[in-house]
Amino acid sequence: MIKLFMKNFMQLTLLVSLFFSCNEVKDNDFDEDDLNKEIENARLSELSEIYFVGNYAGNLSVYKYDYKTDKSKVFWHSNDERVIDLLISPDYKSAYFISKRKQRLKSSQPAIEKGRLYRIDFEVNKVESITQLEEGIQVIPFWTDNDRFTLVINSIDKTIASYINKNTQVYNRFGKLLSDNTEIYDLTKDGYPITRLPSINYKSPNELFTVIEKNDSIYIRQQKSKKEIKTRFTSKKILQIGWAENNKHLIMLLKSKDQLKQSPNDLEKTLLAIYDLQKKKTVKMFETVGYKRFVLIGDFLIFDNGFARDSHIEIFKLESLSNYKTIKINGGCGLRNI
Known part of the structure; x- marks a missing residue:
């Protein structure tokens, strides 16, 4: 009787195991089938031009690289x-930039005096002056989404030195001011004002994958099967995530968590990684000093490289995993600043 029970129990266990195993394979197949269809049917944007910041006659200026002529002007x-600072919208259809006459303090977020906000009209290739900026100790510009540009200026109150005025202006992509609000912070009670920047895109636009940070490692979760694939990256802080237009590649800009303890004067080493979602593995890595940010246009990965006068811009083809072009300007250049 016991032998019969054990035999039936083992058969039942095997059947249950096979059932869940088949379901897992089925879910994995759905993940892969959906991804393959996405890649096959994807329509990529056409790379026509790249706007960037470069040195000209001793001043940082806005340049434009023309893909057809392969020249920068x-x-x-x-x-x-x-x-x-040059800030281009996530969909690469609008841009604002900030200029200044004089910088009084050195910091990661530049102090501004006699600054001005400009807008680039991509359709007619012209620059429009938007407004004169008020004097401030910190400027924080960013795109909230494709249609809204936010500019935050923190300044010391002219009457009470322990007060910080936080002015937040929001513009649409056409240069129209949507809102203009000022908040007053008492440093002794409220502390210094904090501005929340847009969150990193951990989830792919097609919602098939999600990047997860767990147990000091980075995983890729498949949405349907819920399977988590562990990447090779550990003890890394994610600075930026980008998903290729055809959904085949995941791009991650990473920094070692050990560097968070380093002196601000130390040169920051970063890692730019290309992960193939079809092959489920990292297919290319760039590790050096100077990778600050990247953009994705069509089949191209465009990213900063180098520091100061040696800074330049790399254009990399994702499909062939090959270098296409290096943009160099005498005195240095960068996608957003130098």
Whole structure:
């Protein structure tokens, strides 16, 4: 009787195991089938031009790289102003940039005096002056989404030195001011004002994959099967995530968590990784000093490399995993600033 029970129990266990195993394979097949269809039917954007910041006649200016002619030309320059930040919308259809005449303090977020906000009209290739900026100790510009650009300026109150005025302006992509609000922070009670930046895109646009940080490692979760694939990256802080337009590749800009304890004067080493979602593995890595940010246009990965006068821009083809072009300007250049 016991032998019969054990035999039936083992058969039942085997059947249950096979059932769940088949379901897992089925879910995995769905993940792969959906991804293959996405890649096959994807329509990639056409790379026509790249706007970036470069040195010209001693001042940082806006350049434009033309893909067809394979040449870079000065797009906007002023003898009295220098560009400190160029911000292009996530869909690469609109842009704002900030210029300044004089910088009083050195910091990661530049202090501004006699600054000005400009907008680039991509359709007519012209620059439009939007507004004169108020004096501030910190400037934080960012795109909230494809249609809204936010500019935060923190300044010391002219009457009470322990007060910080946080001015937040929101513009649409056409340069229209949507809102203008000022909040007052008492440093002794409220502390210094904190601005929340847009969150990293951990989930793919097609919602098939999600990047997960767990137990000091980075995983890729398949949405349907819920399977988590462990990557080779450990003890890394994610700085930026990008999903290729055809959904085949995941791009991650990473920094070692050990560097968070280093001196601010130490050169920051970063790792740019390309993960193939079809092959489920990392297919390319760039590790050096100077990778600050990247953009994805069509089949191209475009990223910063190098520091200061040696900074340049790399254009990399994702499908062939090959270098296409290096943009160099005498004095250095970068996608957002130098």
